[in-house]
Each structure stands twice: as C-alpha cells, then as structure tokens.
Amino acid sequence: MKKLISPLDLTTQEIDEILSLADRIMENPTAYAHKCDGKILATLFFEPSTRTRLSFESAMLSLGGKVLGFSSASSSSASKGESVADTVRTVECYADIIAMRHPKEGAAAVAAANVECPLINAGDGGHQHPTQTLTDLLTIRRLKGHLDNLTIGFCGDLKFGRTVHSLIRAMMRYEGIRFILVSPKELQIPDYIRDDLTAGGFDFQEVERLEDAIGEMDILYMTRVQRERFFNEEDYIRLRDSYILDTEKMELAKKDMIVLHPLPRVNEISVEVDKDPRACYFKQARCGRFVRMALIMKMLEVE
Numbered sequence: 001m002k003k004l005i006s007p008l009d010l011t012t013q014e015i016d017e018i019l020s021l022a023d024r025i026m027e028n029p030t031a032y033a034h035k036c037d038g039k040i041l042a043t044l045f046f047e048p049s050t051r052t053r054l055s056f057e058s059a060m061l062s063l064g065g066k067v068l069g070f071s072s073a074s075s076s077s078a079s080k081g082e083s084v085a086d087t088v089r090t091v092e093c094y095a096d097i098i099a100m101r102h103p104k105e106g107a108a109a110v111a112a113a114n115v116e117c118p119l120i121n122a123g124d125g126g127h128q129h130p131t132q133t134l135t136d137l138l139t140i141r142r143l144k145g146h147l148d149n150l151t152i153g154f155c156g157d158l159k160f161g162r163t164v165h166s167l168i169r170a171m172m173r174y175e176g177i178r179f180i181l182v183s184p185k186e187l188q189i190p191d192y193i194r195d196d197l198t199a200g201g202f203d204f205q206e207v208e209r210l211e212d213a214i215g216e217m218d219i220l221y222m223t224r225v226q227r228e229r230f231f232n233e234e235d236y237i238r239l240r241d242s243y244i245l246d247t248e249k250m251e252l253a254k255k256d257m258i259v260l261h262p263l264p265r266v267n268e269i270s271v272e273v274d275k276d277p278r279a280c281y282f283k284q285a286r287c288g289r290f291v292r293m294a295l296i297m298k299m300l301e302v303e
C-alpha cells in the first residue's frame with residue numbers, strides 16, 4: 001500500500017493488522033526503536049495541526065527515523081504560488097515518505113498522483129482524515145474490545161467534520177453498527193454519506209437534541225464546529241455552541257459509554273467532564289502516536 005487518501009484504501013484485514021501492530025508497539029515500544037533507522041518522513045502541513053503533525057513526527061522519531069517539513073503554507077514556497085504537485089515532487093527527492101495536510105478537498109489525491117513514494121493524507125479540507133480514523137478505531141477496539149455491534153453517536157459539525165466522514169465510512173464495514181447523528185439541520189452529514197447509509201441499509205437516525213439519544217450510545221464522538229470552513233462568521237457564531245457536553249448530560253448516558261473527540265476542543269465538552277472516567281479523548285490522542293508508528297512501518301515495508 002503506497003498511498004492512503006481515505007480509510008477505504010485499506011481493507012478491513014489491513015486495518016486489523018495495523019491496529020494489532022499498534023497494540024504490540026504500545027506493549028513494547030523499545031522493540032521498534034530502530035525499525036526506521038535511516039528513513040526520513042516529511043510532514044507537509046499547509047493547515048494548522050497539533051496532534052496529527054506532532055504524533056507523526058513523534059512516531060517516526062520513535063522508530064529511529066528522522067523528520068523534516070513545514071507547519072504552515074506561509075513558510076513554504078506555496079506562498080510564492082508553487083503547486084501541490086510540484087511541492088511533493090520536490091519533497092520526494094528529500095524524504096522516503098510524506099504526510100500531507102491541506103485545506104482543499106482532493107489535494108491529497110493530487111499529491112498522490114504525482115509521487116512514487118508512500119504518501120499519507122493527514123487531512124484534506126472537509127473530506128477525509130484516515131489516520132484519525134485509524135486512531136479512533138484503535139481507541140475503540142482497546143476500550144470496547146471489538147469494532148462490531150456498537151451504537152455510535154456523532155455530535156456537532158457533521159457537515160464539515162472530516163474525522164466524522166472518515167469514521168462513518170470505516171464503521172460501515174463492521175457488522176451490527178448503529179449510527180445516531182446529532183446536529184443542527186445546517187450541519188447535518190453531507191448527502192453523499194447519507195445516500196451511502198441509505199443505500200447500504202444501515203441503521204441510522206438523525207436527531208437535533210443530544211439529550212434525546214445519548215442514553216442509547218456505546219460511543220459518543222463529539223466534534224468541534226469547524227470555524228475555518230464557514231463562509232461567514234455570523235453563521236459560525238450562531239452555531240458554535242449548539243452542543244455542550246456537561247456533567248448533567250453525562251448522567252443520561254450509559255455507565256460504560258465512552259466519549260471520544262478528535263480534538264482540538266473549543267467548548268463543546270465542558271472541562272468538568274474530563275474527570276469522568278468515560279472521557280477518553282486524551283487516551284485517544286495517545287493512541288495516535290502508536291497507530292502512526294504502525295502505519296509508517298507498513299507503508300515503508302520495514303516490519
């Protein structure tokens with residue numbers, strides 16, 4: 001596997017192998033400390049990031065490799081008008097594997113079409129974020145023990161949230177998954193995802209009030225309203241506080257429900273919820289480093 005643009009580029013068997021490798025790395029990280037000696041990862045981030053970029057860099061450093069890259073378009077020659085295609089063709093001369101984030105949907109596919117080396121989509125606009133999905137799947141499998149027969153609620157900005165789009169697509173391949181989609185009407189999932197859920201005969205419902213559905217969920221996947229993808233600030237301000245998960249709402253949830261969030265959080269989860277043992281979003285962020293170690297190893301074929 002040379003390019004990862006969407007979670008569907010991986011078979012469920014390949015996902016299983018990556019998650020199992022990540023589990024093994026978590027148990028004994030020192031055994032993997034030299035797997036990528038002499039290899040270089042380039043992180044090309046045309047859009048801000050904390051977790052994805054730093055966990056990729058931590059992953060490669062933890063495997064004995066080296067990293068280079070940029071953390072904003074303004075510090076690269078994109079600011080002079082260079083195309084994504086020319087950028088990655090150049091970076092391929094300096095690195096063995098590329099992780100790229102870009103604000104435009106489809107940019108990762110353009111980049112992938114222009115390089116021979118492995119390339120990973122680290123988020124393209126409101127489209128897909130496959131390594132966040134691998135992180136989410138690893139977290140769910142470790143905490144719930146399985147990836148099937150689960151009711152998963154997605155809450156917040158389901159229109160622009162690429163982590164939501166990627167995880168729904170990935171979870172559709174497991175048996176017995178029920179989706180509860182909680183959002184204001186203006187931030188509902190895109191039609192193409194709803195069409196896929198309908199065509200596939202999936203059990204899904206769309207609701208506006210979190211309180212009405214939280215009690216049925218095994219997993220609650222909270223999301224931030226994506227300010228950077230709105231066309232005007234007024235709409236963002238009107239919608240940004242649509243959902244705030246607090247201790248009162250947590251009382252309505254199952255005792256073994258887990259709360260996930262890809263982060264960054266703004267104010268959609270009250271900080272008082274962090275003390276609840278069901279709040280698992282920092283465990284989730286930790287998983288990101290190990291699943292990316294596993295993915296880099298797979299893509300560089302260094303197992």
Ligand code: CP
Nearest residue numbers: 049050051052262263
């Ligand atoms: N979850 C995630 O993609 O976070 P960053 O934007 O900080 O990378």
